[in-house]
Amino acid sequence: MLLWGTALAFAENRYPDREITVVIPFGLGGATDVLFRDIFGTAQIYLDQPVLVVNMPGREAMWGAQYVKNASPDGYTLLGSHQTIDLSYLAGLASFSHADFAPVSLLVRTINIPATYAGHAAQQASDIDALVQTSSAPLKFGVIANSTDHLFWLQFFEQSGISLSDVQLVHFPDTASEVEALVAREIDFAMLNLPSAGTLFVSGALVPLAVAGSERLSGLPDVLTLREQGIDLVHTSDRGVFAPAGTSPGELAVLNDALAYALASEPLRHRITHEYGSLIDYRSLSTYRDYLDEQFNELVSLTERVHFGR
Numbered sequence: 001m002l003l004w005g006t007a008l009a010f011a012e013n014r015y016p017d018r019e020i021t022v023v024i025p026f027g028l029g030g031a032t033d034v035l036f037r038d039i040f041g042t043a044q045i046y047l048d049q050p051v052l053v054v055n056m057p058g059r060e061a062m063w064g065a066q067y068v069k070n071a072s073p074d075g076y077t078l079l080g081s082h083q084t085i086d087l088s089y090l091a092g093l094a095s096f097s098h099a100d101f102a103p104v105s106l107l108v109r110t111i112n113i114p115a116t117y118a119g120h121a122a123q124q125a126s127d128i129d130a131l132v133q134t135s136s137a138p139l140k141f142g143v144i145a146n147s148t149d150h151l152f153w154l155q156f157f158e159q160s161g162i163s164l165s166d167v168q169l170v171h172f173p174d175t176a177s178e179v180e181a182l183v184a185r186e187i188d189f190a191m192l193n194l195p196s197a198g199t200l201f202v203s204g205a206l207v208p209l210a211v212a213g214s215e216r217l218s219g220l221p222d223v224l225t226l227r228e229q230g231i232d233l234v235h236t237s238d239r240g241v242f243a244p245a246g247t248s249p250g251e252l253a254v255l256n257d258a259l260a261y262a263l264a265s266e267p268l269r270h271r272i273t274h275e276y277g278s279l280i281d282y283r284s285l286s287t288y289r290d291y292l293d294e295q296f297n298e299l300v301s302l303t304e305r306v307h308f309g310r
Helices: 002-013 031-048 062-069 084-090 124-134 150-158 175-183 194-203 250-265 266-275 287-304
Strands: 022-023 050-056 077-081 101-111 112-115 140-144 167-171 189-192 207-208 234-245 278-284
Touching: 022 031, 022 062, 031 050, 031 077, 031 101, 031 194, 031 234, 031 250, 031 266, 062 084, 077 167, 084 150, 084 287, 101 194, 101 250, 101 287, 112 175, 112 194, 124 140, 124 150, 140 150, 140 175, 150 167, 150 189, 175 194, 175 207, 189 234, 194 207, 194 266, 207 250, 207 278, 234 250, 234 278, 250 266, 250 278, 250 287, 266 278, 278 287
Parallel strands: 022 050, 022 077, 140 167, 140 189
Antiparallel strands: 077 234, 101 234, 101 278, 112 189, 112 207
């Protein structure tokens, strides 16, 4: 009877015993969407349960984040996101920050890429300053308001000596709509990445002007870094998984182990590095929380310096 009772308790407490939902607070086709679908496609093998990735864009990525924040802390509703959680808080758009979640794992840091459309006068990122100064009308820069690309351009302007009053920021709800507008030549520039625009770079429809990494990307070996062009800027979008606050340590540990299992897959590692232009930077649980706390303090100083916000 004791053994039966123990087995029954184990069966009742087994996690997970049903489908897990991962909320992406952005639309289809962006880097967050592409990366998390691929990573959780492997992680679900370890979990032995399906993982449903759901796009929940809106309110500049805060709708999906708030949905997860308010979800039951049972390990079955997760958030895949990046610095936009804290950036929206610092911009006054959200009443919560990363501190209101239970961090699971940091997974990847995606190298960002300033880009334009084929035939634009800009051939590399260092051309943008002169074009801004000589253009008869303000050049248009696409941004998802108060997200990582918004901060990227403000940092780029600071490093390039470009005044915000000399350019026009055009707001978009997600990366896919930015890409569509750039291909249609409705804007001049957007900050993209290989997951969202790699095929368009290959086809020649869009042109990568630089990579914002400390080194060149293996997927774009001929594209100079910003630093090689005299612009002292390294910029990544750091993607990780969050659970609602109060999720049990046991469930967080299982999720963490599943993600570590996924990132140990050589085919996935190759795609992340070479196809998705990202750096694998796995950090778990308390280590990830410490990383987020340190990053938050850096973002406070940075956003004040570049006057980040609407």
